[in-house]
Amino acid sequence: MTMHKNPIIRTVLISLWFGLLILPFSDVAFSAEVSAAIAVSLFAVMGLRAVMRSGAASGLRAASARISDTASMLANSRKGIPALTALAIFLCVFPVFADRYALDLATQSGIYIVLALGLNIVVGQTGLLVLGYVAFYAVGAYTYAILGTAHGVNFWAALPIAVFLAGIFGIMLGAPALRLRGDYLAIVTLGFGEITRIVLNNWDSLTGGPNGISGVPRPSTGFVAFSSLSHFYYLVLALVVLTIFLVKRLNDSRIGRAWIAIREDEIAAEAMGVNTMMLKLLAFMLGAMLAGLAGAFYSAKMGFVSPESFNFLESVIILCMVVLGGMGSIAGVVVGALVLYLLPEALRDLQQYRMLIFGAAMVTIMVFRPQGILGTRRRGIELSLKETA
Amino acid sequence: MELLVQQIINGLTVGAVYALIALGYTMVYGILELINFAHGEIYMLGAYLGIIILGFLTAVGLTAASLPLAIVITVVAAGVICAAYGATMEKVAYRPLREAPRLAPLISAMGVSIFLQNYVMLTQGPNDKVFPNIIPKNGFTVLGAEVTYLQLFIMGSSVALMAGLHLFIMKTKMGRAMRATALDKKMAGLMGVNVDSVITVTFVLGSFLAAAAGVMVAMYYGLVNFYIGYLAGMKAFTAAVLGGIGNVPGAMVGGLVLGILESLGAGYLWPEYKDAFAFIVLVLILIVRPQGLLGVRVPDKV
Numbered sequence: 001m002t003m004h005k006n007p008i009i010r011t012v013l014i015s016l017w018f019g020l021l022i023l024p025f026s027d028v029a030f031s032a033e034v035s036a037a038i039a040v041s042l043f044a045v046m047g048l049r050a051v052m053r054s055g056a057a058s059g060l061r062a063a064s065a066r067i068s069d070t071a072s073m074l075a076n077s078r079k080g081i082p083a084l085t086a087l088a089i090f091l092c093v094f095p096v097f098a099d100r101y102a103l104d105l106a107t108q109s110g111i112y113i114v115l116a117l118g119l120n121i122v123v124g125q126t127g128l129l130v131l132g133y134v135a136f137y138a139v140g141a142y143t144y145a146i147l148g149t150a151h152g153v154n155f156w157a158a159l160p161i162a163v164f165l166a167g168i169f170g171i172m173l174g175a176p177a178l179r180l181r182g183d184y185l186a187i188v189t190l191g192f193g194e195i196t197r198i199v200l201n202n203w204d205s206l207t208g209g210p211n212g213i214s215g216v217p218r219p220s221t222g223f224v225a226f227s228s229l230s231h232f233y234y235l236v237l238a239l240v241v242l243t244i245f246l247v248k249r250l251n252d253s254r255i256g257r258a259w260i261a262i263r264e265d266e267i268a269a270e271a272m273g274v275n276t277m278m279l280k281l282l283a284f285m286l287g288a289m290l291a292g293l294a295g296a297f298y299s300a301k302m303g304f305v306s307p308e309s310f311n312f313l314e315s316v317i318i319l320c321m322v323v324l325g326g327m328g329s330i331a332g333v334v335v336g337a338l339v340l341y342l343l344p345e346a347l348r349d350l351q352q353y354r355m356l357i358f359g360a361a362m363v364t365i366m367v368f369r370p371q372g373i374l375g376t377r378r379r380g381i382e383l384s385l386k387e388t389a
Numbered sequence: 390m391e392l393l394v395q396q397i398i399n400g401l402t403v404g405a406v407y408a409l410i411a412l413g414y415t416m417v418y419g420i421l422e423l424i425n426f427a428h429g430e431i432y433m434l435g436a437y438l439g440i441i442i443l444g445f446l447t448a449v450g451l452t453a454a455s456l457p458l459a460i461v462i463t464v465v466a467a468g469v470i471c472a473a474y475g476a477t478m479e480k481v482a483y484r485p486l487r488e489a490p491r492l493a494p495l496i497s498a499m500g501v502s503i504f505l506q507n508y509v510m511l512t513q514g515p516n517d518k519v520f521p522n523i524i525p526k527n528g529f530t531v532l533g534a535e536v537t538y539l540q541l542f543i544m545g546s547s548v549a550l551m552a553g554l555h556l557f558i559m560k561t562k563m564g565r566a567m568r569a570t571a572l573d574k575k576m577a578g579l580m581g582v583n584v585d586s587v588i589t590v591t592f593v594l595g596s597f598l599a600a601a602a603g604v605m606v607a608m609y610y611g612l613v614n615f616y617i618g619y620l621a622g623m624k625a626f627t628a629a630v631l632g633g634i635g636n637v638p639g640a641m642v643g644g645l646v647l648g649i650l651e652s653l654g655a656g657y658l659w660p661e662y663k664d665a666f667a668f669i670v671l672v673l674i675l676i677v678r679p680q681g682l683l684g685v686r687v688p689d690k691v
Contacts, residue, residue: 020473021474021477025437025508123492187626188675190623190668191668192672194665195665353507355506355507358500359500359504360504361500362500366500367485370493
């Protein structure tokens with residue numbers, strides 16, 4: 001891209017460049033429109049910057065810093081208790097006034113929160129990049145779907161089996177993969193996720209192939225059949241609260257600190273006596289178990305599972321929830337899950353444009369807040385020598 | 390015997406395409422340590438551009454006059470446009486994140502990927518697009534197996550492009566700058582290498598090759614749609630890892646090996662698991678030989 005000193009000429013050149021890029025895929029009129037739209041918005045941004053530079057900038061920056069601090073404060077300090085109480089009350093009475101659609105969104109968001117928190121243990125806490133996380137989710141979902149339909153097993157009996165199986169899968173994948181580092185680990189887990197999906201797609205006798213399994217029963221106990229959506233909402237709400245509690249306790253424990261040590265510097269952690277192999281495997285297993293748990297709830301909620309729901313894009317979106325919200329921070333991950341699940345829903349009116357905007361939003365958020373929406377500034381002290389070294 | 394030869398020839402054709410895409414992954418990884426998840430979409434753009442440009446050339450009448458010339462123009466034009474896309478992508482989505490935490494550019498890349506898929510779906514429609522039926526399907530027989538001229542063309546031009554890339558990297562000043570940057574970005578910068586332009590050139594070259602691969606695949610299969618980039622990209626990335634990521638000859642070897650393995654696996658073992666085959670091979674190789682076929686084991690730095 002040509003860079004020109006004069007901002008006005010530069011803006012014109014940039015918009016012309018994008019217009020030219022679009023030209024082969026559409027016609028002249030559309031490219032000209034897009035070009036003009038880009039020019040107008042760039043000029044608007046320039047104008048806004050000029051206004052902000054004249055004093056408002058510091059105030060705005062302080063406000064944005066305050067927003068990102070508030071959430072972590074809410075989770076940590078006593079000042080947050082009234083707000084949290086209000087949130088809890090709101091969540092408890094939510095089904096009273098929410099319609100079916102809102103309730104369904106809320107329930108599914110809860111499932112995503114559990115998934116994202118599970119992946120956060122592996123990616124955010126321990127720093128292992130996993131791209132096939134959806135495989136564990138699929139294991140949990142299919143385990144309950146198969147047990148519930150073909151063998152008539154009660155949800156509550158199937159749940160531990162689903163979680164256990166997902167955990168076993170986590171260990172099976174983790175044990176060989178954890179010898180690999182960084183991106184190699186990422187790609188092996190990606191391969192594993194794809195293999196899982198392709199197997200689900202082809203093992204007709206067990207998984208029903210591409211048609212999936214339908215008629216998965218809703219959970220029930222002796223007293224309550226969680227058949228209505230609002231009952232199921234409370235169930236998922238309880239699951240989310242339990243997961244947040246569990247993850248929070250884990251983070252603050254000796255294990256959690258060891259995970260952070262591994263994330264920050266694996267070799268140093270090992271030298272300090274952290275059993276890195278076992279702890280990485282544990283992170284993997286716990287992450288997988290949470291995914292299995294979420295999976296079982298997912299198939300019970302939908303009443304239907306098919307390989308389509310467990311594709312690579314799903315893994316990507318869960319990973320984005322973790323990274324976009326702010327890696328390692330529980331509040332961040334919850335916000336990330338809500339934003340990424342609800343944003344495409346909110347954009348539903350824009351119909352076919354929504355995924356386009358979604359993709360652009362992912363890039364924009366990362367470019368302007370690489371540490372995530374609620375990401376904390378890097379913990380720990382960096383040696384200042386590092387800059388000059 | 391015929392089946393074996395046929396599968397190897399088919400595998401080499403597909404493998405050559407994987408290798409071309411894999412080069413883009415491996416070059417970017419070698420320099421930025423970034424898995425450029427949007428690279429598969431550049432290949433998809435290239436396939437679409439192949440159809441669009443060849444359609445345009447047919448309308449102008451060039452295809453009727455000289456088909457080989459039209460195809461060469463198509464490949465070059467698609468390559469240039471995709472190179473522009475690649476450079477823009479780097480500038481918009483990756484450059485601001487060069488100093489950011491490691492996962493940020495990865496998420497940004499996935500955003501670009503989703504964006505480009507939907508962009509093509511919106512401008513070109515969600516249905517399959519058919520390549521103009523002007524490529525001759527005839528060929529000749531070798532050891533009882535059928536080789537079409539198109540397959541020969543794909544293999545030949547892939548080899549030519551790869552040889553060109555190799556010469557560029559080994560013989561030119563910019564190529565030397567690229568190698569230096571891959572070894573040590575900071576040091577190369579201190580030695581007067583313009584790291585920014587090296588990175589831009591890397592994206593331009595990778596995107597050009599991916600576009601060429603896209604045009605050739607569109608000719609080979611005759612059909613494209615907006616989601617072909619994902620699977621091809623994954624397989625090409627597998628090929629890059631197979632050969633040792635960051636290693637340019639490795640990507641070429643990895644692509645060919647993967648193409649042949651996949652084609653043999655689908656031909657002899659389980660055709661329905663064709664797509665899983667690449668990943669199984671990948672997992673096995675990485676566990677046995679994590680540095681890839683041609684990679685060198687890099688000791689961890691303290």
